[in-house]
């Protein structure tokens with residue numbers, strides 16, 4: 001269990017983060033400068049919060065009232081950041097062995113060689129970082145982080161320096177390696193929504209230094225709580241609305257249009273409604289939520305089109321498959337009730 005409740009004030013920024021994690025791989029998502037790295041640095045002991053508590057299982061890392069601030073080197077936290085920060089003048093072997101100076105030499109040798117084999121770099125023991133590819137360097141950084149058997153792993157955009165293909169390969173290898181060799185909590189900062197969805201069990205969304213939603217990834221992506229959370233998970237269709245509760249269903253008014261939303265989606269103080277672009281459909285007729293439209297713009301992607309549609313009431317962004325695109329003309333745009341969600345501001 002990781003408990004974080006910390007505050008830190010800078011002249012132009014205030015961190016006020018509060019969350020608990022029981023286990024698993026947890027992603028932190030949020031706009032640039034919202035406090036993700038500051039949070040990881042505070043857990044690692046590289047930043048001291050002004051006040052609050054950080055506790056991992058039964059160990060207090062930080063407690064401002066009790067004046068506890070465990071130094072970074074005594075926290076046993078594995079921290080891997082964007083640029084792997086391998087020591088350029090040390091070999092692969094020496095980089096991985098760096099944190100094991102107090103271990104007996106034989107044990108170091110056994111552990112490090114074992115680790116090098118595990119990450120598929122046998123034969124590269126005496127190579128220097130500049131002689132390795134980006135993916136290989138990343139594996140060395142992971143090995144160096146895991147060799148000290150950390151009790152928690154903090155990953156700050158560990159794949160951002162890799163090209164698209166290497167990134168995908170490394171991502172898979174990295175996380176299957178983690179599944180086999182690491183059972184602790186993993187906190188993973190990323191800007192990539194797909195990456196967060198693929199790799200994490202749970203997500204924490206940040207906005208301007210605060211946690212605005214936390215939950216299972218499916219829930220956070222498909223049912224964001226509020227307007228900011230919806231934007232962070234990539235929702236491109238968010239409209240102000242008023243909600244009329246008719247018992248069996250909700251009728252939401254959006255600029256003169258009435259949209260049906262299932263009653264169980266009711267949310268107190270809802271001010272907006274949203275739908276993800278990939279949930280928009282095209283139909284001949286529907287009993288509700290279907291509108292005539294004009295196509296304003298269509299931008300081809302590799303396998304889909306990003307289409308901007310204008311109805312009499314609102315503009316929609318739809319992600320349209322090639323198959324749908326072929327038959328889009330003379331159809332109505334349909335917003336399936338089960339995919340609509342209500343949001344508060």
Ligand SMILES: Nc1ncnc2c1ncn2[C@@H]1O[C@H](COP(=O)(O)OP(=O)(O)OP(=O)(O)O)[C@@H](O)[C@H]1O
Nearest residue numbers: 010011012013030031032033034035036037038039
């Ligand atoms: N030492 C410092 N002095 C003043 N402001 C700071 C300091 N360190 C961080 N900040 C501010 O804190 C805010 C949060 O920074 P942080 O690095 O945590 O953002 P982030 O969410 O990780 O961003 P990114 O996604 O761009 O890496 C930023 O606005 C930054 O300018």
